[in-house]
Amino acid sequence: MKRIAVNGFGTIGKRLADAVDAQPDMEVSGVTKTRPNYEADLAVERGYDLYAATEAGLEGLGDMAEGSVEELLVESDLVFDCSPTGIGARNRGLYEDAGIAAVYQGGEPHDVAGFSFNAAVNFDEAVGRDAARVVSCNTTGLCRSLFPLVEAFGVGDVSVTLVRRGGDPKQTDRGPINAIVPSLGIPSHHGPDVAKVIPGLDVHSMAVKVPTTLMHLHAVSLQLESRASRSDVLDVWETAPRVMQVDGGRGIGSTAELCELGRDMLRPRYDLWELALWKDSVTVEGDRLSFFQGVHQESIVVPENIDAARALLEMADSEYSTRTTDDALGVIR
Numbered sequence: 001m002k003r004i005a006v007n008g009f010g011t012i013g014k015r016l017a018d019a020v021d022a023q024p025d026m027e028v029s030g031v032t033k034t035r036p037n038y039e040a041d042l043a044v045e046r047g048y049d050l051y052a053a054t055e056a057g058l059e060g061l062g063d064m065a066e067g068s069v070e071e072l073l074v075e076s077d078l079v080f081d082c083s084p085t086g087i088g089a090r091n092r093g094l095y096e097d098a099g100i101a102a103v104y105q106g107g108e109p110h111d112v113a114g115f116s117f118n119a120a121v122n123f124d125e126a127v128g129r130d131a132a133r134v135v136s137c138n139t140t141g142l143c144r145s146l147f148p149l150v151e152a153f154g155v156g157d158v159s160v161t162l163v164r165r166g167g168d169p170k171q172t173d174r175g176p177i178n179a180i181v182p183s184l185g186i187p188s189h190h191g192p193d194v195a196k197v198i199p200g201l202d203v204h205s206m207a208v209k210v211p212t213t214l215m216h217l218h219a220v221s222l223q224l225e226s227r228a229s230r231s232d233v234l235d236v237w238e239t240a241p242r243v244m245q246v247d248g249g250r251g252i253g254s255t256a257e258l259c260e261l262g263r264d265m266l267r268p269r270y271d272l273w274e275l276a277l278w279k280d281s282v283t284v285e286g287d288r289l290s291f292f293q294g295v296h297q298e299s300i301v302v303p304e305n306i307d308a309a310r311a312l313l314e315m316a317d318s319e320y321s322t323r324t325t326d327d328a329l330g331v332i333r
């Protein structure tokens with residue numbers, strides 16, 4: 001049983017703690033907070049040992065805390081760094097000092113681990129490494145749909161427009177409230193980030209931010225290098241890991257209905273770990289394939305993190321890890 005620490009118990013951290021708890025071969029050694037808020041209460045209620053992420057946190061958490069993050073790390077085999085964007089890189093020294101493996105999140109730069117991870121693409125290259133960075137929610141979604149096409153047909157240029165949620169549901173300080181905000185730096189960082197995982201793939205990305213909190217939506221258009229029909233493409237995605245084909249004709253025509261689907265499936269926190277791909281949008285014209293896909297930003301990276309831990313700790317091969325993760329969570333195959 002491997003012992004996994006979760007440093008930062010926010011949007012991603014609390015989901016990862018619950019995902020670790022659900023696995024048969026790992027357990028939560030502890031989670032950290034910097035302050036005694038409702039999430040700290042939740043951690044204790046769920047039975048996770050709570051540690052202080054910072055020195056000030058140790059004082060603020062008082063009796064709630066079992067100790068410092070340093071004390072947690074020495075009792076752990078691996079840490080998920082789930083601290084706010086940019087803090088992970090600053091935490092790296094802590095993990096190196098403790099001599100344990102670390103999995104960082106997509107808000108950190110590639111250099112934090114020198115290796116960007118997606119389970120379907122490069123699990124084997126992660127085996128035995130000290131550190132990996134699970135790419136962002138948007139990049140994970142793009143890797144899930146694009147890599148199976150690269151393998152099946154070859155892919156030339158890819159053009160993606162990302163319609164990004166303004167903030168997560170709990171982020172009262174994020175916006176916009178009444179605007180569509182283009183990211184004026186073109187390409188956006190997402191295309192180059194995909195190439196960190198799938199080297200050589202030419203992805204041109206542009207992004208806009210809109211007043212919604214539920215999900216991201218991607219409009220994708222790409223060149224297929226060998227001839228394929230619409231049904232050939234759908235067949236490839238049918239067996240692709242963690243890809244769920246959804247049907248506008250059956251009433252799932254928007255990100256709102258996708259989230260309602262998560263509620264109706266009785267998913268924890270209405271999480272959709274799968275990439276949602278609108279099959280009615282899939283169109284092939286000559287060698288050009290176009291489609292829409294939806295990304296639940298708060299949860300899509302959860303299965304990839306669990307697989308990254310198994311790879312770094314040399315616990316399993318890719319196939320076993322993916323199956324175990326998905327069965328434990330209830331990911332649709």
Ligand SMILES: NC(=O)c1ccc[n+]([C@@H]2O[C@H](COP(=O)([O-])OP(=O)(O)OC[C@H]3O[C@@H](n4cnc5c(N)ncnc54)[C@H](OP(=O)(O)O)[C@@H]3O)[C@@H](O)[C@H]2O)c1
Nearest residue numbers: 008009010011012033034035053083084085105107137297
């Ligand atoms: N949210 C998403 O949609 C999403 C999707 C994919 C990837 N990511 C990435 O995942 C990472 C975490 O994002 P998030 O959305 O989970 O952020 P979040 O909800 O703000 O959670 C971050 C947590 O880190 C804690 N924290 C603050 N300072 C810390 C420190 N020095 N050391 C350890 N923990 C500290 C905070 O705890 P306190 O409240 O106690 O201060 C907070 O609970 C980022 O790299 C982000 O880019 C986020």
